[in-house]
Amino acid sequence: xxxxxxxxxxxxxxxxxxxxxxxxxxxxxxxxxxxxxxxxxxxxxxxxxxxxxxxxxxxxxxxxxxxxxxxxxxxxxxxxxxxxxxxxxxxxxxxxxxxxxxxxxxxxxxxxx
Amino acid sequence: xxxxxxxxxxxxxxxxxxxxxxxxxxxxxxxxxxxxxxxxxxxxxxxxxxxxxxxxxxxxxxxxxxxxxxxxxxxxxxxxxxxxxxxxxxxxxxxxxxxxxxxxxxxxxxxxxxxx
Numbered sequence: 018x019x020x021x022x023x024x025x026x027x028x029x030x031x032x033x034x035x036x037x038x039x040x041x042x043x044x045x046x047x048x049x050x051x052x053x054x055x056x057x058x059x060x061x062x063x064x065x066x067x068x069x070x071x072x073x074x075x076x077x078x079x080x081x082x083x084x085x086x087x088x089x090x091x092x093x094x095x096x097x098x099x100x101x102x103x104x105x106x107x108x109x110x111x112x113x114x115x116x117x118x119x120x121x122x123x124x125x126x127x128x129x130x
Numbered sequence: 131x132x133x134x135x136x137x138x139x140x141x142x143x144x145x146x147x148x149x150x151x152x153x154x155x156x157x158x159x160x161x162x163x164x165x166x167x168x169x170x171x172x173x174x175x176x177x178x179x180x181x182x183x184x185x186x187x188x189x190x191x192x193x194x195x196x197x198x199x200x201x202x203x204x205x206x207x208x209x210x211x212x213x214x215x216x217x218x219x220x221x222x223x224x225x226x227x228x229x230x231x232x233x234x235x236x237x238x239x240x241x242x243x244x245x246x
Contacts, residue, residue, distance in 0.1 A: 051234060060134070060221060061173070061237040107173060116161070116186045116228065117175035118235065 019044045021110050023121035031129050032100050038093040038124050040108030049111035050091040051118065052082055056104045064106075067091065078102070103128045132156045134238035136222050142244045143212055151207045151241045153222030162205045163223040163235065164197065166190070173221065179205065180228075212245045219243075 020043045030036055042048065049068050053061040065076025072084040082093045091108060108121040135154045143149045155162050164176040177187040179197050196208045205224075209216055219242050223235040 053237075058239070060136075060239040061223075063234045063236075066234050109173075116178040117163075117188070118165075118173075119175070120173040122172045 019048075019110060019112055019119050021108050021119055021121035023106075023108055023124050025124045026122070027125045027127070029127040029129065030098050033097050036093075036095045036098045036102075036126070038106050038108075038126070040091045040093065040121060041089050042091065042108075042110045043089065044110060044112060047086065050082075050084060051109040051111065052076065052080070052091075052093050053107045053109060053120075054078075054104045055107065055123075061107065064093070098126075098128055100128045100130060102126060134222055134224055134236050136220075136238035136241050138241060139239065140242045140244070142246060145214055145245055146211050149209050149212055149243065151209075151220050151222075151243065153205045153207070153238055154203050155205055155222065155224030156226075156236055157203070159224035159226050159236070161185075161225040161228060162197075162199070163225075164207045165221040165223065165237075166218040167221065167240075168215075168218040176207075176220075209243075212243075214245050217243055217245045 022041045051066045052064040054064050055061050064080050065074050067074050067084045075081050080095050084091050105123045105125050107123045109118040111118050137152045162179040165173050167173045175188050177191045178185045194210045198206050219240045221240045222238045227233045
């Protein structure tokens with residue numbers, strides 16, 4: 018069955034520190050991969066996506082993610098976190114033969130000044 | 131930038147009552163979706179809708195749920211007889227073309243449904 022695992026429920030970092038949020042997926046082929054961010058009271062905003070090609074993708078707000086087929090991973094990174102990055106981050110898989118997204122359970126990011 | 135809008139932002143209803151959640155997708159989008167997120171759990175796909183009919187639905191989307199596009203702008207989710215376990219955040223989403231053709235979903239801010 019298709020699934021997405023985000024092993025870190027809650028991460029706390031200091032402002033200016035680097036960040037890596039982990040995402041692993043289970044799927045028989047290479048799916049479409051996404052990272053969404055949800056700020057309090059807001060909807061889900063797309064940070065970046067991977068469909069094919071270059072395995073390192075750049076997104077908005079200085080985020081990037083790297084697709085590693087051998088590890089079935091799509092980890093999100095940012096070199097220097099800002100206080101405004103505090104939010105919930107969701108990794109999602111879009112199997113190419115369906116019309117739905119499968120989400121992970123999310124990682125809540127807290128940023129200390 | 132155009133947005134998906136959802137109303138109301140929060141709805142409280144009693145168990146057994148019917149509830150309708152409303153969404154206005156982005157105007158030139160053709161594919162419409164509902165997702166839900168029970169508190170503390172993952173966001174789950176409910177249903178997709180295209181060309182005035184359901185194109186895919188999950189096992190959660192049973193006979194108590196229905197969707198409708200009553201006019202050219204609104205997209206609604208109706209829960210016929212709400213249960214306590216229907217309490218969740220419901221997200222509407224839309225897309226210009228079918229997912230996967232380099233076209234990610236645009237989500238609304240959600241409606242928090244509380245069933246008492």
